[in-house]
Amino acid sequence: MKKRYYSIALIAAMFAGINGCSDNDFADLYPDPSKTSTVSCEKLMTGVFYSALTYTKPVRYGIEYLNLTIYGMNSQTVGYANNGYTFRVGSAPDNRWKDFYKMVAQFRMLEETYDKLDDAGKADYEVFVLLAETFVYEQLQQMVDVFGDMPFSKAGTLAITGDAATSKPAYDKAEDLYTTMLDRLGAINTRLAALQTAGLSTIAQAYLPKQDYICNGNLAAWQRFTNSLRLRVALRAASNGSLTSKAQGVLKDIIENPGTNPVIENNAQNILIAADNDGFDPHLDEDGAHGIRDAYTADDGRNQTAPQSLLDKLTGDPRLSIMFKQKGGAYRGMAHTENEAAQDVDWRAGLYSVVDSATFGWNSKYPGILFTAAEVAFIKAEAFNNGWASGNAENAFKEAVAQSVEFYFYLNGLSDYRTPAVAPTSTEVSTLVNTLWSGTYTDAAEAIGTQKWIHFSLILQREAWAELRRTALPVLTFQDITGARAFNLPVDRFMYPESEYLYNKDNYPADASRNAVTENKRKLFWAKPTGWYQTIPQI
Numbered sequence: 001m002k003k004r005y006y007s008i009a010l011i012a013a014m015f016a017g018i019n020g021c022s023d024n025d026f027a028d029l030y031p032d033p034s035k036t037s038t039v040s041c042e043k044l045m046t047g048v049f050y051s052a053l054t055y056t057k058p059v060r061y062g063i064e065y066l067n068l069t070i071y072g073m074n075s076q077t078v079g080y081a082n083n084g085y086t087f088r089v090g091s092a093p094d095n096r097w098k099d100f101y102k103m104v105a106q107f108r109m110l111e112e113t114y115d116k117l118d119d120a121g122k123a124d125y126e127v128f129v130l131l132a133e134t135f136v137y138e139q140l141q142q143m144v145d146v147f148g149d150m151p152f153s154k155a156g157t158l159a160i161t162g163d164a165a166t167s168k169p170a171y172d173k174a175e176d177l178y179t180t181m182l183d184r185l186g187a188i189n190t191r192l193a194a195l196q197t198a199g200l201s202t203i204a205q206a207y208l209p210k211q212d213y214i215c216n217g218n219l220a221a222w223q224r225f226t227n228s229l230r231l232r233v234a235l236r237a238a239s240n241g242s243l244t245s246k247a248q249g250v251l252k253d254i255i256e257n258p259g260t261n262p263v264i265e266n267n268a269q270n271i272l273i274a275a276d277n278d279g280f281d282p283h284l285d286e287d288g289a290h291g292i293r294d295a296y297t298a299d300d301g302r303n304q305t306a307p308q309s310l311l312d313k314l315t316g317d318p319r320l321s322i323m324f325k326q327k328g329g330a331y332r333g334m335a336h337t338e339n340e341a342a343q344d345v346d347w348r349a350g351l352y353s354v355v356d357s358a359t360f361g362w363n364s365k366y367p368g369i370l371f372t373a374a375e376v377a378f379i380k381a382e383a384f385n386n387g388w389a390s391g392n393a394e395n396a397f398k399e400a401v402a403q404s405v406e407f408y409f410y411l412n413g414l415s416d417y418r419t420p421a422v423a424p425t426s427t428e429v430s431t432l433v434n435t436l437w438s439g440t441y442t443d444a445a446e447a448i449g450t451q452k453w454i455h456f457s458l459i460l461q462r463e464a465w466a467e468l469r470r471t472a473l474p475v476l477t478f479q480d481i482t483g484a485r486a487f488n489l490p491v492d493r494f495m496y497p498e499s500e501y502l503y504n505k506d507n508y509p510a511d512a513s514r515n516a517v518t519e520n521k522r523k524l525f526w527a528k529p530t531g532w533y534q535t536i537p538q539i
Contacts, residue, residue: 044113052103060295097147127204154172182233227261265373309335327350492521
């Protein structure tokens with residue numbers, strides 16, 4: 001059995017509470033991760049990673065309550081009932097908020113521990129801070145993309161100050177957080193390059209492979225991850241809002257200078273967190289239940305129903321056979337053109353296709369997916385097509401689709417649930433990408449946006465939803481169910497947790513409404529200013 005190196009501080013961050021009156025709930029949101037007599041940079045880095053386990057590895061909570069029921073339904077990458085309550089957002093965003101700040105508190109303790117070191121100690125442990133910071137930004141962008149303005153620069157200091165009253169964090173503007181991410185990820189890239197050239201200290205070389213369960217101490221992989229993440233951040237801000245010029249400049253710099261800004265170029269370089277079975281199996285819940293399988297089979301199995309919109313766009317695509325199962329010799333999914341009563345009858349009759357169990361729900365080796373080569377290639381294709389960088393959009397698009405096909409068949413091949421499917425030949429893939437580019441879509445923007453949505457559809461639903469809000473591609477249609485108020489149509493963002501208003505009221509954003517009817521529809525700064533979907537009247 002492999003040893004795991006997690007600090008006691010991690011356990012404190014996850015479970016410790018602080019007694020008090022009104023500040024008790026606040027302390028739960030911004031907890032003290034330092035309930036330990038010994039802390040060290042290398043273990044605190046691992047604690048930062050582990051604090052976000054639910055959102056980086058395929059465990060039930062993240063899949064069922066965010067990917068399938070919120071991100072997936074809002075991006076129409078899963079089937080759903082047209083009942084007017086489809087887009088009601090439950091408690092999952094509140095829990096996501098709390099978990100994020102547990103991670104931030106762990107990171108602040110890492111920073112504090114590092115800052116107290118002498119120069120020699122800082123030279124030994126700098127790499128642990130840099131990798132943790134990159135990971136924090138990967139999580140921060142996800143949070144900003146659903147909440148908007150957030151506490152960050154002043155958050156997570158309770159463990160350091162010991163005073164809840166003075167540690168209530170101010171909110172940073174979403175634009176400022178994006179600027180920080182763009183700038184700091186660039187600086188981290190520079191430092192990681194320098195560390196590879198100079199070589200790590202003996203201490204860092206000894207600890208890093210053991211503590212880094214994401215890239216196993218491979219700094220070249222971390223540098224590619226850092227730059228690829230910076231591309232994701234830049235693309236999100238490149239189309240709309242106040243940061244378009246800066247973001248487009250970052251895209252151009254990274255893409256046109258690959259020597260100093262290496263990115264993920266192929267599927268062998270994907271940033272994945274491998275599943276294992278040595279006591280650290282993310283697929284099993286604490287009670288031993290099969291986490292992924294239970295997520296897909298929840299709600300009597302409706303969570304795994306295919307959406308017709310996605311099936312339509314996969315016609316003739318080799319990925320279709322390993323993404324969904326046929327029913328009655330054909331592919332059929334829930335559609336926006338059906339009413340709930342008819343959907344229920346057909347579902348009970350078993351007429352809808354469902355997510356392929358071997359590739360997904362029953363795949364005991366399904367990894368945590370942080371970043372793939374296909375996403376990088378799609379970013380390049382869009383940048384080329386928009387003139388934000390010099391290059392060939394067609395070639396980048398074809399590379400992206402080919403890498404997506406390869407990756408989906410890789411996931412299917414990991415499974416021991418049944419014999420893996422035979423991957424398409426290079427000739428078949430070439431025929432597919434040529435057809436998609438030249439004859440399927442009205443223009444390059446539609447081709448890139450649609451295929452990126454397909455790539456994200458069953459692996460990174462949150463990214464599918466974010467890109468839809470930014471580009472409105474592909475064009476999706478939803479039923480406008482009358483009388484359903486805030487729950488009849490997709491949302492644009494999450495409301496802040498009620499606890500934020502109660503216990504951090506002085507900093508609560510003045511423009512944030514506590515009414516779901518208005519707050520869920522308030523757009524992010526990078527979002528398309530007009531609607532990102534179409535509607536039809538209730539069927």
